[in-house]
Amino acid sequence: MIENAASDRLTGRVALVTGAAGDIGGAIALRTARDGATVVLSDLAAATDRLAETADACRAAGAPAVHLCPLDVTDESAVTEAVNEVVARVGPPDAIVTSAGYQGTFTPLPGYPIGDLRTVLEVNVVGTFTVVQACAAALIAAERAGSVVVVASMAGVSGAPNMAAYSASKAAVLGFSRSAAKDLAGAGIRVNAVSPGFIGPGRMWDRQVELQASTPSAYYADTPEEVAAQMIGMIPLRRYGAVQEVASVVGFLLSDDASYVTGTNTEISGGSA
Numbered sequence: 366m367i368e369n370a371a372s373d374r375l376t377g378r379v380a381l382v383t384g385a386a387g388d389i390g391g392a393i394a395l396r397t398a399r400d401g402a403t404v405v406l407s408d409l410a411a412a413t414d415r416l417a418e419t420a421d422a423c424r425a426a427g428a429p430a431v432h433l434c435p436l437d438v439t440d441e442s443a444v445t446e447a448v449n450e451v452v453a454r455v456g457p458p459d460a461i462v463t464s465a466g467y468q469g470t471f472t473p474l475p476g477y478p479i480g481d482l483r484t485v486l487e488v489n490v491v492g493t494f495t496v497v498q499a500c501a502a503a504l505i506a507a508e509r510a511g512s513v514v515v516v517a518s519m520a521g522v523s524g525a526p527n528m529a530a531y532s533a534s535k536a537a538v539l540g541f542s543r544s545a546a547k548d549l550a551g552a553g554i555r556v557n558a559v560s561p562g563f564i565g566p567g568r569m570w571d572r573q574v575e576l577q578a579s580t581p582s583a584y585y586a587d588t589p590e591e592v593a594a595q596m597i598g599m600i601p602l603r604r605y606g607a608v609q610e611v612a613s614v615v616g617f618l619l620s621d622d623a624s625y626v627t628g629t630n631t632e633i634s635g636g637s638a
């Protein structure tokens with residue numbers, strides 16, 4: 366397993382990670398714990414068991430404190446309430462990562478269900494917007510600087526077949542992060558995005574390989590094994606990325622090592638465009 370050394374670069378900071386029960390969100394949360402942050406782990410209430418596993422890993426990694434924050438990011442008032450509660454308990458989150466996400470169905474555009482498009486946009490776009498908005502307001506009220514990392518996707522950069530809603534949502538959060546970087550720069554809050562490409566193993570990798578295989582497309586074969594080989598064949602580094610390789614870039618962007626970096630998108634894709 367790829368795992369970078371522990372550091373103290375987030376000591377004294379409060380990291381809030383949404384989607385922290387997920388493969389990438391969990392790895393990012395662990396990275397912030399290994400970098401010395403107090404960690405606030407957020408995900409759907411339905412994901413409590415996996416969130417507890419992330420919490421155990423963060424404690425074992427030496428996080429000074431770990432707090433759980435069950436939350437649906439599409440519920441705007443719940444987001445505000447949760448951030449206010451975090452502020453009261455440990456202070457405003459100043460290392461914020463939005464990793465909660467939903468891939469949507471895999472369907473060619475002509476038949477893509479509009480109800481699912483709305484769900485994808487709600488989770489990926491509205492959910493990102495409200496979390497960053499609430500955290501930024503808390504930081505500004507406390508006159509504190511901070512760093513935000515929005516987890517986008519290469520699908521938002523280049524467009525993925527059968528994933529028009531997801532690709533649109535991730536392009537939207539890229540635009541959002543660049544705009545937020547400008548709005549929040551004066552308050553000392555940096556905002557950057559990362560765009561993972563094919564990352565695995567994990568739920569999203571398995572799901573996309575299976576669903577691309579079972580969905581008609583001019584781009585992919587019809588067995589998961591062949592689709593996996595096709596995807597890896599598209600990557601110049603010839604392998605999928607590990608969740609830790611996403612987390613290490615996010616850890617850098619959250620830290621003062623990236624103190625002059627804002628409004629950027631880092632592609633974590635093994636060279637695939």
Ligand SMILES: NC(=O)c1ccc[n+]([C@@H]2O[C@H](COP(=O)([O-])OP(=O)(O)OC[C@H]3O[C@@H](n4cnc5c(N)ncnc54)[C@H](O)[C@@H]3O)[C@@H](O)[C@H]2O)c1
Pocket residue numbers: 383384385386387388389390391407408409412436437438439463464465466467468488492516517518519560561562563564565567568569570
């Ligand atoms: N895994 C990949 O290959 C890949 C590639 C590019 C981008 N991404 C992005 O990375 C992020 C994390 O992906 P992952 O691989 O960890 O996926 P995952 O499915 O393992 O985790 C996503 C998490 O988001 C949570 N979530 C979903 N809807 C939510 C809601 N309404 N409120 C709160 N939490 C909610 C889920 O419960 C889950 O724990 C996502 O934004 C995803 O789009 C993933």
